[in-house]
Amino acid sequence: MKLIEIIWKEISLVKSQKIAILLIVLLPFIAISLLVAAFTGTDMQQMGGINVGVVNELEFDANLIGQVAEMKEINLIEYLDENKMRSAIRRKEIIVGLKISGKGEYSQKKIDMIYDNSNLMSSKLFLELAKAIIQRVTVQTAQTQLSEVWITLTDLGKNLDDELNQISEFKKMLADAETDLDDLENKLSALDLDEIELIVADQKDNINSFDGELTSFENDVADFKTSFYAFKSDYEDLKTELDSYESTLETIPGEMSLAINSLDESITYLKNLEQSIPLNQDLSDTITSLEERKSQMQDWNNTISEVLVLINEIQDEESNLNTTITETESYFDEIDAAAIEVSSALSESSSDIDAVNEKLSVFKESISEVEELIFEARRSKSEIESKLNASDSLLSSFSNELIEFSKIDPKVLAKPVIFYEAGVFDVNPKGILTANATAIVLIMTCLLLTSMSVITERNQKSALRMGLSPTNKVTFVVGGVLGQLVIALVEAMIIFIVAAIGFGVDILPVFGELFIATILIALSFISIGLLVTFFTKNQSTAILLSLLVIVPLLFISGVIIPLDFMTPLIQVFSSFMPLTIANNLLIGVLVRGISLTEMLFEVGVLVSIIVAVIIITLLKKESY
Known part of the structure; x- marks a missing residue:
């Protein structure tokens, strides 16, 4: 019961001052509302773009501006010169100024970025934002130009392939x-001109x-x-003589026939006689001799007939002999003409062969030149x-390199890396606030209420009354701390309710652990408030010392200025500070x-602060 009375006494101390109750209620609401309102402007879409x-100063027409x-993120305002733009920055009409210059369409362009450096963070932030947008x-312009270059390179690659094919052909x-x-x-080599010369x-x-x-x-x-002409003359003479013999020879066959008939009769008679008389050798020989004469006379008669036929042929101008002699005589003219033609042909052939020899010599020289040309052609x-x-x-x-190079997306060269934001946690920004x-x-x-409450009780001699009362010091200290804890939890609950109802922060799933974390944080801050009272005697000094503790903690805790902006030494020092740990624990x-x-590290640090301060408080004689 004594503990509850002490807790209620601490609450009543605040309750007695209506302005304090109002501040306790309004402070959480004002803090969460103002933080959320202040940081809702960080969304560029809601801001509607920054004024730039x-x-x-470009010396040519360009579509960069x-x-x-x-770009929707920028409201671009053009100025005639740099001085007017600087004046606009001083009047805060624009946040960042750009001065664009360049000598050629294909030369590198220069952009001077002018900003209000009287502000540590905001102007630099918007400067980087404007730089990123530009x-x-x-990058988009470079991608477009690189795409055109890529088309040219592709055509060049095709032309190179055609050239390679032509080279192969x-x-x-x-x-x-x-x-x-x-x-x-x-x-x-197979053409043996020497042999041809020999043949020629x-x-x-x-x-020849x-x-x-x-x-x-x-x-x-x-x-x-x-x-032949001598023979022909003799032949004509023979014909003349045969003319004189022909009439005589023509009578001989008749007379020969009569003689043969007479002889035949004689032979017949003798044969008959021979048969009638006794064998007579002489008669037989005579008959045989007569028969031989008969046969001889028949041969002569045939010969004379043939001679007559021959004489007739000789005398006949159309006979084969006379025709042959006539034709032979005509052949002499043809032979003479042929001989002349052959002689002319031989002469022409000789001239042709001489010409062939001359051309052959020229041909040999040409072949030598051709062989030299072949040698030169080979070389x-x-x-x-x-x-x-x-x-x-x-x-x-080059074609392979061009092919490999053409495989690269021009977007990769203009923008090698594409950044996609992917948070590790499903974060509601208002939860951070x-x-x-x-x-x-x-x-x-x-910190402030605890220090002021302890100073007030000290001034009211609460320690003396505690010594006279049966309540021990532990109960008195714990009661005071718990009383301050109740007030802190009320403020925390106000913040959580406003965040849940007003800003849609989902608190119910983690309310249990959030409540425990809030108790640890509040106890650690109450402990620091108790620690402040060890060095102060009145409320004004307690307030100043409390502010001396609060202000540095605010600046190095990461709540106002991110820890990443600080030096490594400050970051290490800040990691052990209660406000930093409280912020990390709540987040x-x-x-x-x-x-x-x-x-466990954060919980351990807070518990260590609480235990250490309470022990010191209990050991200190005049802590209250």
Whole structure:
């Protein structure tokens, strides 16, 4: 019961002052409302864009300014010169000023960014924001230009492929040409001009020999003509003589026939006689002799008949003999004409062979030149092929590199890395502000109220009355701390209710751990308030010393200025400060959803502060 009375006494001390009750109720509401209201402007879409001034000093028409003006995050305002833009920054009409300059469309452009550096964070923040937006525009422009370059490179790659194909075709043509050169060289080698010259010389000799033989033939023909005409003359004389013998010879066959008939009768008679008389050898021989004469006379008669036929043929101008003689005589003219033609042909052949010899000499010289040309062609072919191979290798390498290079998305070159924001936690920004507001309100309320309450009780001689009363010091200290804790929890509950109802912060799932964390934080701040009273004698000094503790803790706790902006030494020092730990503990439970069992360091530090201060308070004689 004594403990409850002490707790109620602490509450009544505040309750007795209506303004204090009002402040206890309003402070949490004002803190959470103002923090949320202050930080809702960080959403650029809600802000409607930041005002940025620009001075265009480009020496050519460019669409960079137009592209920047199209960005919804920026309200671009153009100025005629830099001085007017600086004046606008001083009047806070614009946050950042841009001075764009450049000499050529394809040269690098320069942007001077002018900002109000009288503010530590906001102007620098908006400067970086404007820079990021402009860089995004330049990246988009670079992507467009690189896409055009990529199209050109793709066309160039196709042209290189065509060139490589043409080089391959040309190399194939060179190989075919070399094959043709080999064939030509083989044919030229197979063409033995010396042998041809020998053959032509032999033909020349043969023609000369034919010319001699033709001359001999002409002489023989002339001799034959002489003999022939002599024969013809004799033949004509023979014909004349045969004319005189013909009449005589024509009577001989008749007379021979009569003689044969007479002889035949004599033989018949003798044969009959022989049969009638006794064998007579002489008679038989006579008969045989007569028969032989008869046969001989018949042969003579036949011969004379043939001679007569021959004489008739000789005398007949159309007989084969006379026709042959006539034709032979006509052949002499043809032979003479043919001999003349042959002689002319031989002469022409000799001239032709001489011309062939001359042309053959020229041909030999031409072949020598062709062989030299073949040698030069081979050498040139080797040089061209070597250069083609080098070009082929170079173009192939360049084509492969171009192919590999063309595989790169132009967006990658203009913007190698695309950043996507992915938070580790499902964060409601107002939950962070709720944690910050709770920590700030608790440190200010607990520390100030505790120090002022202890100083007031000390001035009212509460320690003396405690010594005379049966209540021990532990109960008195614990009661005072718990009384302050109740007030702190009331303020914390006000913040949580406003955050849940007014700003949609989901507190119910973590309310248990949040309540425990709030108790630890409030007790640690109450303990610090007790510690402050060890060094003060009155309320004004207690307030000043409390503020001396609160203000540094606010600035190095990360609640106002992020810890990342501080030096490593300050960051280490801040990590042990109660406000930093309180803020981390509340954010861990309310925002990150981390259990208190996972934040044993923070819990341990707060418990250590509470235990240490209470022990010191109990040991100190005049703590109250």
